[in-house]
Amino acid sequence: MPTPPKLTPEQRKAALAKSTSARQTRAATKARVKSGELTLSAIFELATVDEAIAKMRVVELLESFAGVGKVRAIATLDRLSISQTRRVQGLGNAQRAKLMREFPDRVPAIHRGKLIVLSGPGGVGKSTVAKALRQTQSFWVSVSATTRIARHNEVDGVDYFFYSDEEFDNAVKSALFLEWADFAGSRYGTPRKPVEDALRDGKNVLLEIEIAGARQVKDRAPEAVLVFLQPPSWEELVSRLEGRGTDSQERRAARLALAQDELAQSSFFDINVINERVEEVVDRLIGLTTHQ
Numbered sequence: 001m002p003t004p005p006k007l008t009p010e011q012r013k014a015a016l017a018k019s020t021s022a023r024q025t026r027a028a029t030k031a032r033v034k035s036g037e038l039t040l041s042a043i044f045e046l047a048t049v050d051e052a053i054a055k056m057r058v059v060e061l062l063e064s065f066a067g068v069g070k071v072r073a074i075a076t077l078d079r080l081s082i083s084q085t086r087r088v089q090g091l092g093n094a095q096r097a098k099l100m101r102e103f104p105d106r107v108p109a110i111h112r113g114k115l116i117v118l119s120g121p122g123g124v125g126k127s128t129v130a131k132a133l134r135q136t137q138s139f140w141v142s143v144s145a146t147t148r149i150a151r152h153n154e155v156d157g158v159d160y161f162f163y164s165d166e167e168f169d170n171a172v173k174s175a176l177f178l179e180w181a182d183f184a185g186s187r188y189g190t191p192r193k194p195v196e197d198a199l200r201d202g203k204n205v206l207l208e209i210e211i212a213g214a215r216q217v218k219d220r221a222p223e224a225v226l227v228f229l230q231p232p233s234w235e236e237l238v239s240r241l242e243g244r245g246t247d248s249q250e251r252r253a254a255r256l257a258l259a260q261d262e263l264a265q266s267s268f269f270d271i272n273v274i275n276e277r278v279e280e281v282v283d284r285l286i287g288l289t290t291h292q
């Protein structure tokens with residue numbers, strides 16, 4: 001048998017520190033699973049950025065769900081034909097899907113609120129619609145985090161949570177976002193927990209976000225209804241974008257090119273709604289919470 005390479009005292013110290021930190025991460029993750037704060041899909045996402053979680057044994061993870069002991073964890077893996085020695089990083093997509101069906105959110109679907117995602121090209125009027133919906137009390141409207149600078153009339157915690165780059169990085173690393181995306185040189189993300197809590201409490205949730213983020217939501221929460229807000233016409237969109245102030249010729253051209261790109265993605269969405277009148281869009285969105 002080959003003899004393992006001899007470690008220097010520094011290497012031994014570093015290895016020890018790494019395994020202690022991995023042990024602490026695993027214990028903290030299990031505690032968050034037990035309290036219901038982390039769902040399986042959040043753990044799978046965390047595993048992409050955290051080696052300690054990627055290397056956790058699946059059986060250990062399942063055992064930490066409230067009310068699931070070792071016996072049930074092993075029996076479940078057996079029934080799903082997943083090896084008891086499998087680690088999170090070794091799970092295939094089909095196995096992940098099976099596990100997520102086995103350990104869904106514990107609230108029956110019928111009592112959960114609807115998740116509606118309002119997206120569309122820049123300048124189409126999404127934020128006006130979201131503001132109007134906030135007044136109706138039919139929706140809980142998510143407040144996003146962003147790294148962009150607050151505009152003069154915006155309030156931290158009401159319009160956005162204004163994050164530094166470092167705060168945003170940390171939130172991404174801790175899988176605190178349901179989705180996030182780069183847009184116009186800043187980052188924007190939807191805090192996951194408030195959305196999950198509101199849905200669990202039976203509230204309808206509205207996310208007003210750009211298109212790349214909307215696509216991520218569909219991947220992570222397939223039950224979400226994706227609404228694409230269309231301008232009444234291309235000319236109308238151009239005039240709304242131009243009404244936005246003192247852009248240089250170059251910036252203006254970039255905005256229009258981006259809008260064209262965004263409009264081309266409308267077919268990915270479940271529903272297209274034309275923004276002729278804000279009240280009509282509001283009624284349509286409220287209708288989605290009862291008729292779907």
Ligand code: 5GP
Pocket residue numbers: 121122126144145148179180181183188189190208209210211212213214
């Ligand atoms: P603004 O900086 O003008 O407030 O927003 C710029 C764009 O970012 C808008 O299209 C808005 O819908 C989008 N946005 C706002 N919050 C989020 C978010 O949490 N995630 C994503 N992906 N886009 C967002």
